[in-house]
Amino acid sequence: MSDALPAVRGGVPWVGSSRFWRVYHAVVWAVTLALVLVGGPLTGVARPLAAGLLALALPWYLLLGHRVLEDEGADRRRSLVYFVGLLALFLPAATLNGEARTLAFALIPQCFTALPLPRAAVAAAVISLVPVTGWALASRPTPSTLYHSGGAALATLVFSITFGAWIVRIVTQSRERAELIAELEASRSEAARLSAAHGALAERERFAREIHDTLAQGFTSLLMLTQAVEAELEDDPAQARRHLELMARTARENLAEARALVAGGTPAGLDGASLADALRRLAERHGAVLELSGAVRALPAGVEVVALRACQEALANAAKHGGEGTRCSVTVDYRDKEVVLRVTDDGRGFDPREPTTGYGLAGMRARAAEVGGTVRVVSGTGRGTDVTVLLPAPDEEGEDCR
Numbered sequence: 001m002s003d004a005l006p007a008v009r010g011g012v013p014w015v016g017s018s019r020f021w022r023v024y025h026a027v028v029w030a031v032t033l034a035l036v037l038v039g040g041p042l043t044g045v046a047r048p049l050a051a052g053l054l055a056l057a058l059p060w061y062l063l064l065g066h067r068v069l070e071d072e073g074a075d076r077r078r079s080l081v082y083f084v085g086l087l088a089l090f091l092p093a094a095t096l097n098g099e100a101r102t103l104a105f106a107l108i109p110q111c112f113t114a115l116p117l118p119r120a121a122v123a124a125a126v127i128s129l130v131p132v133t134g135w136a137l138a139s140r141p142t143p144s145t146l147y148h149s150g151g152a153a154l155a156t157l158v159f160s161i162t163f164g165a166w167i168v169r170i171v172t173q174s175r176e177r178a179e180l181i182a183e184l185e186a187s188r189s190e191a192a193r194l195s196a197a198h199g200a201l202a203e204r205e206r207f208a209r210e211i212h213d214t215l216a217q218g219f220t221s222l223l224m225l226t227q228a229v230e231a232e233l234e235d236d237p238a239q240a241r242r243h244l245e246l247m248a249r250t251a252r253e254n255l256a257e258a259r260a261l262v263a264g265g266t267p268a269g270l271d272g273a274s275l276a277d278a279l280r281r282l283a284e285r286h287g288a289v290l291e292l293s294g295a296v297r298a299l300p301a302g303v304e305v306v307a308l309r310a311c312q313e314a315l316a317n318a319a320k321h322g323g324e325g326t327r328c329s330v331t332v333d334y335r336d337k338e339v340v341l342r343v344t345d346d347g348r349g350f351d352p353r354e355p356t357t358g359y360g361l362a363g364m365r366a367r368a369a370e371v372g373g374t375v376r377v378v379s380g381t382g383r384g385t386d387v388t389v390l391l392p393a394p395d396e397e398g399e400d401c402r
């Protein structure tokens with residue numbers, strides 16, 4: 001019954017109110033039965049026979065009709081059986097007694113509720129025209145009476161089909177809109193789920209970069225210093241003590257970075273200090289030379305964090321992969337609309353064309369891209385490494401940090 005109203009009654013409140021339609025059918029049936037009992041000829045069997053047929057319509061409706069009308073899964077055969085039985089009771093009663101035709105006000109809506117539109121129109125025609133035709137053949141009324149009765153039947157039929165088809169179309173459109181809304185809601189839920197998943201992934205990547213650029217590098221430094229101390233304990237105790245002091249300072253800085261990471265605040269190196277000061281301490285820790293040029297000024301917080309992390313990563317890579325005795329230099333050029341950070345070393349170098357398994361350079365590029373910057377790496381086996389980070393930094397009024 002894909003074209004019938006039941007397919008959409010569940011999504012349309014004024015169609016799906018089964019209680020309303022039950023009451024409506026009961027009232028129309030009771031009124032019709034009362035009219036048959038008090039109207040029509042007082043003699044003969046027409047009145048009691050019509051009343052008896054209408055009385056049987058009630059148990060037929062209770063037995064099968066309400067299931068057909070209210071069950072969206074009712075098959076066509078059950079609907080056909082119900083309406084054939086209903087017409088078998090209604091048509092003789094309406095032919096015998098004109099008052100019985102009042103029941104059509106309940107039967108025609110049932111047709112458009114449970115039958116496809118073409119079958120509903122045919123059923124409505126049968127309900128409207130057959131009783132009048134049978135009555136005219138049996139009673140042979142005057143032309144004037146026949147004209148009025150036939151005209152009323154035709155008007156009822158035209159109104160029923162027009163109004164029924166209009167309601168079916170409205171309900172069908174309502175179903176399509178309901179399906180579209182359901183699809184939109186599902187799409188919105190899926191978009192929200194994907195957005196949440198993307199946000200979780202982005203946050204995980206951010207944490208991975210932060211841990212790599214702070215804690216992992218600090219632990220690597222501690223491990224290298226530990227190895228240096230082991231080699232210096234017997235031959236150079238003074239240098240070993242200096243390395244032990246550096247280990248303690250590195251551990252304290254790592255602890256501060258961990259606390260800042262958990263709190264989601266500014267990196268420990270920038271907490272209460274300028275970028276120039278943070279880079280100066282970082283270069284001193286790694287034994288690198290720092291050179292500042294241009295109008296040294298405060299930069300947007302995001303740009304300063306990227307610059308500091310990029311310098312940390314470049315110096316850590318030089319210490320880890322450059323080899324013993326690698327010398328590093330850090331230059332920061334403050335320009336009008338940008339700042340250029342350059343970290344160079346004279347270590348072993350590497351071939352940038354070969355795939356790397358580390359996270360450092362990829363994380364550095366990701367950080368720079370987040371603030372609209374770029375990273376350029378120039379290196380070669382045995383020729384050292386040059387890491388240049390260009391970040392947008394509009395010239396704003398601020399205190400000179402030099």
